[in-house]
Amino acid sequence: MSQTSSRLLELLSLLQARRDWPGSELADRLEVSGRTIRRDMERLRQLGYPVESLTGPAGGYRLRAGTAMPPLLLDDDEAIAIAVGLRTAARASVTGIEETAVRALVKLEQVLPAHLRRRVGALGSATFTPPAAGPTVDPQHLTVIAAACRDSESVRFAYRSRDGTDSRREVEPHSLVNHGRRWYLIAWDRGREDWRTFRVDRLGEPVPAGVRFGQRKLPAKDAVAYVEQSISGAPNRFEARVTLHASAREIGSRIAAHWGAIESRGAHRCEYRTGDDDLSWLALRIAMLGVDFEVHEPPELVEHVRALSSRLLRAVG
Amino acid sequence: MSQTSSRLLELLSLLQARRDWPGSELADRLEVSGRTIRRDMERLRQLGYPVESLTGPAGGYRLRAGTAMPPLLLDDDEAIAIAVGLRTAARASVTGIEETAVRALVKLEQVLPAHLRRRVGALGSATFTPPAAGPTVDPQHLTVIAAACRDSESVRFAYRSRDGTDSRREVEPHSLVNHGRRWYLIAWDRGREDWRTFRVDRLGEPVPAGVRFGQRKLPAKDAVAYVEQSISGAPNRFEARVTLHASAREIGSRIAAHWGAIESRGAHRCEYRTGDDDLSWLALRIAMLGVDFEVHEPPELVEHVRALSSRLLRAVG
DNA sequence: CTATTGGGGACAGATCTTGACCTAAATTCT
DNA sequence: AGAATTTAGGTCAAGATCTGTCCCCAATAG
Numbered sequence: 216m217s218q219t220s221s222r223l224l225e226l227l228s229l230l231q232a233r234r235d236w237p238g239s240e241l242a243d244r245l246e247v248s249g250r251t252i253r254r255d256m257e258r259l260r261q262l263g264y265p266v267e268s269l270t271g272p273a274g275g276y277r278l279r280a281g282t283a284m285p286p287l288l289l290d291d292d293e294a295i296a297i298a299v300g301l302r303t304a305a306r307a308s309v310t311g312i313e314e315t316a317v318r319a320l321v322k323l324e325q326v327l328p329a330h331l332r333r334r335v336g337a338l339g340s341a342t343f344t345p346p347a348a349g350p351t352v353d354p355q356h357l358t359v360i361a362a363a364c365r366d367s368e369s370v371r372f373a374y375r376s377r378d379g380t381d382s383r384r385e386v387e388p389h390s391l392v393n394h395g396r397r398w399y400l401i402a403w404d405r406g407r408e409d410w411r412t413f414r415v416d417r418l419g420e421p422v423p424a425g426v427r428f429g430q431r432k433l434p435a436k437d438a439v440a441y442v443e444q445s446i447s448g449a450p451n452r453f454e455a456r457v458t459l460h461a462s463a464r465e466i467g468s469r470i471a472a473h474w475g476a477i478e479s480r481g482a483h484r485c486e487y488r489t490g491d492d493d494l495s496w497l498a499l500r501i502a503m504l505g506v507d508f509e510v511h512e513p514p515e516l517v518e519h520v521r522a523l524s525s526r527l528l529r530a531v532g
Numbered sequence: 533m534s535q536t537s538s539r540l541l542e543l544l545s546l547l548q549a550r551r552d553w554p555g556s557e558l559a560d561r562l563e564v565s566g567r568t569i570r571r572d573m574e575r576l577r578q579l580g581y582p583v584e585s586l587t588g589p590a591g592g593y594r595l596r597a598g599t600a601m602p603p604l605l606l607d608d609d610e611a612i613a614i615a616v617g618l619r620t621a622a623r624a625s626v627t628g629i630e631e632t633a634v635r636a637l638v639k640l641e642q643v644l645p646a647h648l649r650r651r652v653g654a655l656g657s658a659t660f661t662p663p664a665a666g667p668t669v670d671p672q673h674l675t676v677i678a679a680a681c682r683d684s685e686s687v688r689f690a691y692r693s694r695d696g697t698d699s700r701r702e703v704e705p706h707s708l709v710n711h712g713r714r715w716y717l718i719a720w721d722r723g724r725e726d727w728r729t730f731r732v733d734r735l736g737e738p739v740p741a742g743v744r745f746g747q748r749k750l751p752a753k754d755a756v757a758y759v760e761q762s763i764s765g766a767p768n769r770f771e772a773r774v775t776l777h778a779s780a781r782e783i784g785s786r787i788a789a790h791w792g793a794i795e796s797r798g799a800h801r802c803e804y805r806t807g808d809d810d811l812s813w814l815a816l817r818i819a820m821l822g823v824d825f826e827v828h829e830p831p832e833l834v835e836h837v838r839a840l841s842s843r844l845l846r847a848v849g
Numbered sequence: 850c851t852a853t854t855g856g857g858g859a860c861a862g863a864t865c866t867t868g869a870c871c872t873a874a875a876t877t878c879t
Numbered sequence: 880a881g882a883a884t885t886t887a888g889g890t891c892a893a894g895a896t897c898t899g900t901c902c903c904c905a906a907t908a909g
Contacts, residue, residue, distance in 0.1 A: 217575045217865085219897070220537040224579075224603060231639050234683040238855065248899055253856065258534045262541075271907030272853045273744070282645050284611050286541060286603035293636035294601045296629045300617030312613045312655060319610035322548050328599050338629060366551040427590070457847075495822060502840070503816060508847050517848045523819070524848070527841035530774075530825050531834045534896085536866070555886065565868050570887065587886045588876025 222247070226255055227264070228288035230278035237275040291331055298323055298335045302354040313393040320354070321361045352398050352416045357391065359421045360400055364388045367428055369405065372421040374413060384418075386411070387428045390438040396491070399442045403431055410434060412445040453513050454490045455497055460507040461485065494519040536575075539564070543572055544581070545605035547595035554592040608648055615640055615652040619671040630710040634678045641675050669715050669733045674708070676738045677717055681705045684745055686722065689738040691730060701735075703728070704745045707755040713808070716759045720748055727751060729762040770830050771807045772814055777824040778802065811836040 222245055229236060229244070242249045256266050256276060265281040268274065278285070289297065301323065304316035324332065336355075363370045371385045386402035389410075393399075398415035410433070435441035459466055463479035466487065478486045487508075491497040498519050501508060510517050539562055546553060546561070559566045573583050573593060582598040585591065595602070606614065618640065621633035641649065653672075680687045688702045703719035706727075710716075715732035727750070752758035776783055780796035783804065795803045804825075808814040815836050818825060827834050 217536065217540075217578065219534065219865090220540050220575070221579050223534070223537050227603070231643065234642065234679070249855090250857090250900080251898060254897080256855090257857090258537070262534070262538050268855055269907080270853085270855050270905070273908070274854045274906085276855085278643060280641075280643050280645055280649070282647075284606050284608065284645065284648075285643050286544070286605045287640065287643075288603045289601050289636065289639075291601065292629075292632040293639065296621055296633040296636045297614055297618060299629055300619075300621035300633055301614060302617075303620050304613055304617035312609075312616055315609040316613040316617055319606065319613045322606075322610065323604065324597075325551065326548065326595060326597050326602050326604075328597055328601065331601075332597070362551070495820075499816060499820060502819075502844065503812075505812060507843055509849075510847050520844050520848045524841050524844035526824055527819065527837050527844065530827050531837045531841070536896095566886090567869080567888090568867060571866080573886090574888090585886060586876080587874070587884085588878095589884045590877070591875085591885045593886090 223255060223258060223262075224286075224288070226259065227278070227285060230266070230276065231285075231288055235275045235277050241276070291328075294323070294327060295331055295334050295338065298327065298331075299338050302335075305354055305357055306352060313398075314391070317357050317361045317391065318365075321358050321365060324358050325362070356415055356418065356421050357398065359423065360388055360415065361391050363421075363423050364390055367430065369424040369426045369428055370402075370421050371424045373419040375417050375419075384411075384413075385424055386413075387431070389431070389433055391415070392438050392442045394439065394442050394446075399446075401433065401438050401441055410441075412442055453492070453494060453497060453516060455488065455501070455510070455516050456512040457487050457501055458509045458511065459485050459487050459504065461504075466504065466506070495523075498523055536572075540572060540575060540579075541603075541605065543576065544595070544602060547583070547593065548602075548605055552592045552594055558593070608645075611640070611644060612648055612651050612655065615644065615648075616655050619652075622671055622674055623669060630715075631708070634674050634708065635682075637671070638675050638678045638682060642679070673732055673735065673738050674715060676740065677705055677732065678708050680738075680740055681707055684747065686741040686743045686745055687719075687738050688741045690736040692734050692736075701728075701730075702741055703730075704748065706748070706750055708732070709755050709759045711756065711759050711763075716763075718750070718755050718758055727758075729759055770809070770811060770814060770832060772805065772818070772827070772833050773829040774804050774818055775826045775828065776802050776804050776821065778821075783821065783823070812840075815840055 225245060226241065229241065238249055238252045242252045245252070256268065259266050263281065263283060264285050265279040267277045267279050269277070298320065301316045301320040305313050305320060327335070360370060362368075367387075369385060369387045371383065373381060374384050375381050385405045386400075387405065388400060388402045390401050391398060392401065400413040400415055400418070402411060402413065403409070404411045433441055435444060458480065460483060462482055463477050463485040466485055467477050476488045478488075480486050487501070489497070489500065491500070494515055497516060501510075502523075510520055542562060543558065546558065555566055555569045559569045562569070573585065576583050580598065580600060581602050582596040584594045584596045586594070615637065618633045618637040622630050622637060644652070677687060679685075684704075686702060686704045688700065690698060691701050692698050702722040703717075704722065705717060705719045707718050708715065709718065717730040717732055717735070719728060719730065720726070721728045750758055752761060775797065777800060779799055780794050780802040783802055784794055793805045795805075797803050804818070806814070806817070808817070811832055814833060818827075819840075827837055
């Protein structure tokens with residue numbers, strides 16, 4: 216039944232797997248006549264997929280880039296590569312596509328066969344994460360929560376608040392926001408009967424609670440605004456000010472805009488301002504620039520750099 | 533024409549965008565009767581997509597994970613997120629999925645609409661790449677070459693050899709191999725009339741030459757073996773041996789296996805061996821572990837760490 | 850010029866699709 | 880327990896679609 220539909224899908228799959236396909240080969244593979252293949256191409260074109268064709272010997276069909284995305288037909292390995300890629304993109308915190316990456320990840324994981332999911336999990340744990348990078352978010356947590364947001368389903372999880380006390384929460388998730396290298400969950404806390412923001416790196420074992428809920432109105436313009444006003448009272452980070460012995464041009468080409476501001480201080484000097492929660496990570500980020508520098512603020516960073524320096528000296532001396 | 537096929541695709545798209553869909557809403561949206569929706573679900577199930585359904589109020593349809601990947605129907609933003617994610621996965625050089633990531637990227641880029649490709653390019657340049665990480669590969673180069681390998685199409689590019697001489701090449705690409713944090717292209721060099729391996733980070737402006745060719749037989753067991761025998765004479769890297777002041781367990785949990793070998797030297801000591809082409813990157817990777825250490829080899833690394841230490845000391849006065 | 854490959858019109862028979870109507874089963878809410 | 884809601888699916892008839900065959904045309908590489 217519906218042989219036509221499945222044949223069209225298979226055709227799309229073949230056209231994505233290789234660039235050029237002679238019609239006769241397609242007819243052979245799909246066990247239909249050449250005439251039907253020509254008609255299928257006509258159908259695909261009518262569906263909006265731009266199929267190019269070349270006549271003559273060495274001719275054939277070819278799927279071009281069009282104006283809209285066609286359905287992607289992936290084999291197992293490709294699906295895994297995409298899942299792994301999206302996980303790192305979701306963690307990146309610099310490109311500005313983290314939230315979209317999570318959305319795509321939710322879509323992918325919803326239909327990802329179980330055996331592939333296991334392989335993704337195994338690969339994910341092999342990724343190199345510098346310990347100085349601060350607490351990292353489990354991509355699995357992100358997808359569970361994002362799925363719950365999308366489907367208006369409440370979630371239960373364990374939470375460790377800033378002061379270290381543990382608790383169990385049941386919330387109605389509203390949205391998941393990436394802000395300043397951190398993920399925040401905005402949700403209505405069922406127990407507290409109020410809105411709360413949770414740092415995703417501080418919650419554990421999120422599980423969908425299976426209870427659907429109606430949308431509540433967020434007491435802010437939008438989710439990002441809410442996060443900003445929630446965390447503004449507790450910036451929880453170090454703001455560094457350093458002078459780099461290099462031109463602003465030279466440095467600017469090597470640093471993404473999200474990572475701090477650069478101001479020129481002459482041909483061979485510039486000032487770099489950047490912030491972070493984690494001193495080690497902050498220090499290394501500056502050291503990685505590979506130029507001489509001077510740390511002005513904060514005093515904790517001065518102390519940290521000094522400690523790092525002596526550790527390195529001990530290492531070789 | 534072929535309304536059924538396009539409706540099935542739209543149905544798949546809707547089922548991927550949200551989890552639960554009441555049949556009536558689907559019927560409404562697709563402007564068909566409820567009976568047709570039920571029949572479509574039957575069709576999808578026969579095509580192998582596991583559609584779950586719940587009866588009663590709050591019931592509806594839901595696409596579950598099955599045993600095979602269904603076609604992924606992405607919106608523009610999601611496609612971009614996937615492209616960006618795959619680019620970073622292709623560059624990762626630790627997870628072992630780089631080659632698959634490139635293959636998926638080729639598939640995606642072949643059908644990626646032009647306006648989306650521009651957005652991907654813009655985002656890619658905003659990524660943070662530590663300057664100490666050594667020469668990086670342009671993902672665009674990777675996809676051009678991988679596509680040429682897949683489609684047996686020859687390629688032209690500029691190449692700078694190890695000793696710094698520039699040349700233009702026209703080759704018949706055989707395969708693209710990721711080996712030891714580097715990308716290598718194995719190809720038949722048309723000008724030299726022999727097999728060559730090229731480091732992808734040293735080639736520029738690859739363009740498909742439009743000439744198809746027949747497969748030649750590679751003079752080695754497989755592509756990986758060929759790369760290994762080609763580069764074995766020129767390891768071109770530093771091998772570090774350091775003692776870390778921490779237990780092997782503690783360190784092992786923070787380092788991916790690909791990044792080096794760890795051997796226990798008692799409860800509070802372990803030996804770490806790792807290699808790299810770039811001293812800065814090597815030094816920082818060790819420093820990032822956040823524990824005290826001693827560098828034994830190579831002497832260049834000792835010197836480099838000493839220099840880094842004094843730079844840090846200068847930075848804080 | 851010739852062989853090869855896609856494009857497509859016409860036709861007939863087979864097959865599929867759809868909505869309408871109806872009954873059954875499962876599940877939630879009252 | 881009972882009412883309401885939602886999916887499941889059988890049946891039917893009218894209409895649309897699909898397929899293979901046969902045929903000729905246009906473009907292209909060698």
